[in-house]
Amino acid sequence: MKTKGQKTLILLALLIFMVGYSQIKVSGRVTHKSKGISEVNVSLKDTYDGATTDALGNFSFETSQKGNLKITFIHPKYQQVEKAITIDNQDVIVSTDLKEEISEIDAVVVSAGSIEASDRKRATALLTPIDIYTTAGADGQISSALTYLPGVQKVGESEGLFIRGGTGSESKIFMDGSLINNYFSNSVPGIAGRDQFNTSLFKGNIFSSGGYSALYGQALSGALMLESVDLPDQSSYDFGVSPIFLNAGFQKLGSNKNYSFGASAGYSLLSLMQNVFNFNTDFINAPQGFNGDFNVRFKTKSGGFFKYYGMYNSNTMGVRTESLEPDYDFGVIRLKGKNTYHNLSYRQKFGKYLLNVGGSYSYNRSDLNFSTETNNEESGKTRLLTEGNYFNFKTVLERKINRISAIRGGFELNNADENLNFGEVQKDYRDLISSAFVETDLGFSNALSAKIGLRAENSSYLGKSNIAPRFALAYRLNHRWTANVAYGLFYQNPESKYINGPANLGFQKSQHYIFQVLRSSEGRSLRFEAFYKKYDQLIKTFNIQPGKEQNQQVQTAFNNDGYGYAKGLEVFWRDNKKTFKNIDYWLTYSFLDSKRDFLNYPVSLKPGFAAEHTFSAVVKRFIPEWKLGANLSYTYAKGRPYYDIASEVQEGKAINYTRNEGRLKDYNTLNLSFNYLPNIGKKDAKAFPIFVLSISNILGSKNVYGYNFSVDGSRSSAVVPPINTFVFIGVFISFGVDKTEDAINNNL
Structure with a gap:
């Protein structure tokens, strides 16, 4: 019984334990x-x-x-x-x-109309300096590399960014927020000026083909915002040599790594290459130029950052062309150009506030001398001399609201003082454009954000003001797909080169409507973008003849009755070494439907600088075992229209009319370049050379940019590139900086 009772007690205790x-x-x-x-x-x-x-x-x-x-x-x-x-x-x-955690990294970014490449956390790296240097056919120039992106037209006879049916002057370029006047070098008619700024100066860029921020103005079509480098990683010395130029430079980093300074200089001359290649252009004075720059950068004790950059450039050339007039054999143009640019910028944080202050000054002088030549004797000399002084000042104060929301505002001053002397046409043009702006980034969630801005401007020359609202919205459809929409109103003063007499003019105006769908994943990017741009109040011009012995004509603005539109669709795909090992490639297609009645156009016409269809492909392959990078690019553009437009006065009224018109042949060019780095893997090496071989238009396509016509319109000559196929060979050596990792990781 005792044993049975004990078992019962143990079982009862176990049940109590299990229940507990x-x-x-x-x-x-x-x-x-x-x-x-x-x-x-x-x-x-x-x-x-x-x-x-x-x-x-x-x-x-x-x-x-x-x-x-x-x-x-x-x-x-x-x-x-x-x-x-x-x-x-x-x-x-x-x-x-649960409520979504607002994160700066995960938040969707408004990107309608924009392609960004910088070191910012949320950037989409599309055109870094390495990309530009290794794009065949870009010649290391930012503006040339942009022609391989959607929305930018290839216009070889004139400098500028021709964006979505806009002229080259309707896009603006900024450095650290400040406007760059005269970004391109001086040149002669029919030959495009080159970039005057070293690509290595910039660590990234934001390129907007429409709907850009309220912080930027005076551009109807697009804007390129360049961001200069801060402190270098280490001191370095660079040297470059080729048959057409010599350059050298250095960057010195302070021992405490809170300041640096540097300088570079270069000289170029094309005469040696004239003896090797058959040029289309008859250079009686081979293009030559000298350039130099200096920079200082330092951190302040309070955490601010100060940057200064200064540049000087001079260039000369002489061109002889066969005359279209029966009175003489040749026309001769000689150029002497000078340009200087200085940029100051300062940024400082004050708690939740960020202050950016910047300013720039530039001076440009273009001295063109026209003459005629008969039996080797020159006569009928006329001089076109233009000089300009430009000041820009801008300040922006930004306050963070939360991790992905902010508000910013500020003001900007742009002052231009230009003088022109061309035969009977002489002018002194002065204008102060004062602007104020405010903009906010609103992050509603990681999947929804907006950018709302307002910009106001006043022109002292026009005596008028404007207000331009801008709006953009981004929504993440899923973790890879994002939809963007944007709208904006944009104003721009008439180009000063057309203001050669009294006229009651106002701001030119454009409206942008943009819809974008973007798919992003690691190493791959796909972008579809549809756009519509409406242009109003464009200037109308009339041709005048400045001198009795001079056939060159000057267009003079007389009203703002011009108008136009541009609409189209663009596709961009990039695969950066994701599908194919060590191969980076991108494909671009643009469709553009555009018409304008502006300048001296007699009616609404398709602009002569706008191709209806454009396709480009860029392929880059790096072969580590050969220490070699091979780069290929191809561009096709449907033939652009051309016009011969004349002017006359009938019954006291200016009349423009078309005498000749047609369509150019389709544009095709295939470019190839190689980069060879013999010191890869030698970590103890003191010098790191890069050998470059570049061949532009390797198939020798005979592209035509347009036509020049005689005074009476009965004779014409084609405007063609200075040379059909060009071969460049150069060596660039860096002392003190190991380029190995750049070569391996960036396809240099």
Whole structure:
């Protein structure tokens, strides 16, 4: 009996123990806007009991804990939630709805109309300096490399960024927020000027083909915002040599790495290449130029950053062309050009505020001398001399509202003082454009954000003001697809070169409508963009003849009755070494439908600088075992229209009319370049040379940019590139900087 009683007591004690420590089930569902969230960590605080939600947001676990406890819900993309629960002898059901965690990294970025390449955390790296240097046919120039992106037209006879049916002057280029006047070198009619700025000066860029920020103005079509480098990683010395130029430079980094300074100089001369290649252009004075620059950068004790950059450039050339007039054999143009540019910028943080102050000054002088030649004797000399002084000042104050929202505002001053002397046409043009702007970034969630801005301007020359609202919205459809829309109003003064007499003029105006769908994943990017641009109040001009012995004509503005439109669709695809090992490539297609009645056009016409269809392909292959980079690029553009437009006065009224018109042959060019680095792998080497071989238009396509016509319109001559196929060979040596990693990682 005693043994039976003991067994009964033990069994009773075991039952009591099991009841006291029985497992209670805790379950529920975690959602965000009624949709289940997977991978949420659910746990009882200060215990090891918990679970992770499934694909529908459901979770379930068992616990032996009792009493008043707290349960936590944790996910990196959502705000953490903590709830109080009571556990007794019954199962517990607890559910919650999480709010999205606002994150600067995960937040969607407004990108309609823009392509960005910089070192910013949220940037999409598309055209870094390495990209530009290794794009065959770009010649290391930023503006040339941009022609391989959607929206930019290839116009070889004139400098400038021709964006979506806009002229080269309707796009503007900025450095650290300040306007760059005369970004391109001086040149003669029919030959485009080159970039005057070294690509290595900039660490990134934001290129906008429409709908750009309210911080920038005086551009109807687009804007390129360049961001200069800060402090270099280490001191270095560079040297470059080729048959057409010599250059050298250095960057010195302070021992405490809070300041640096540097300088470079270069000289170029094309005469040697004239003896090797058959040029289309008869250079009686081979193009030559000298350039130099100097920079200083330093950090202040309060955490601010100061940058100065100064540049000087001079160039000369002489060109002889066969005359279209019966009175003489040749026309001769000689150029002497000078340009200097200085840029100051300063940024400083004050708690939640960021202050950016910048200013620039530039001076440009273009001295063109026209003459005629008969029996080797020159006569009929006429001089076109233009000089300009330009000042820009801009300040922007920004305040962060939260991680992805901010508000910024500021003002800008642009002052231009230009003089022109051309036969009977002489002028002194002065204008001060004062602007104020405000803009806000609104991050509603990681999937939805907006940019709203307003810009106001006043022109002292026009005596008029404008107000331009701008708006953009971005929404993430899923983790890879994003949709963007943008609208903006943009104003620009008439080009000063057309203001050669009294006229009641106003601002030119454009409206941008943009819709974009973007797919991004690691190493790949796909972009579709549709746009519509409406132009109003464009200037109309009339041709005048400045001198009795001079056939060159000057267009003079007389009203703002011009108008036009541009609409189209663009596709961009880039695959950066993701599908094919060590191969980076991108493809671009642009469709453009554009018409304008502006300048001396007699009616609404398709602009002579706009091709209806454009396709380009860029391929880069780096071969580590050969220490070699091979780069290929191809561009096709449907033939652009051309016009011979004349002017006359009938019954006291200016009349423009078309005498000749047609369409150019389709544009085709295939370019190839190689980069060879013999010192890869030698970590103790002191010098790192790069050998470059570049062949432009390797198939020798005879492209035509347009036609020149005689005064009476009965004779014409084609405007063609200075040379059909050009071969460049050069060596660039860096002392003190190991280029190995750049070569391996960036296809240099």
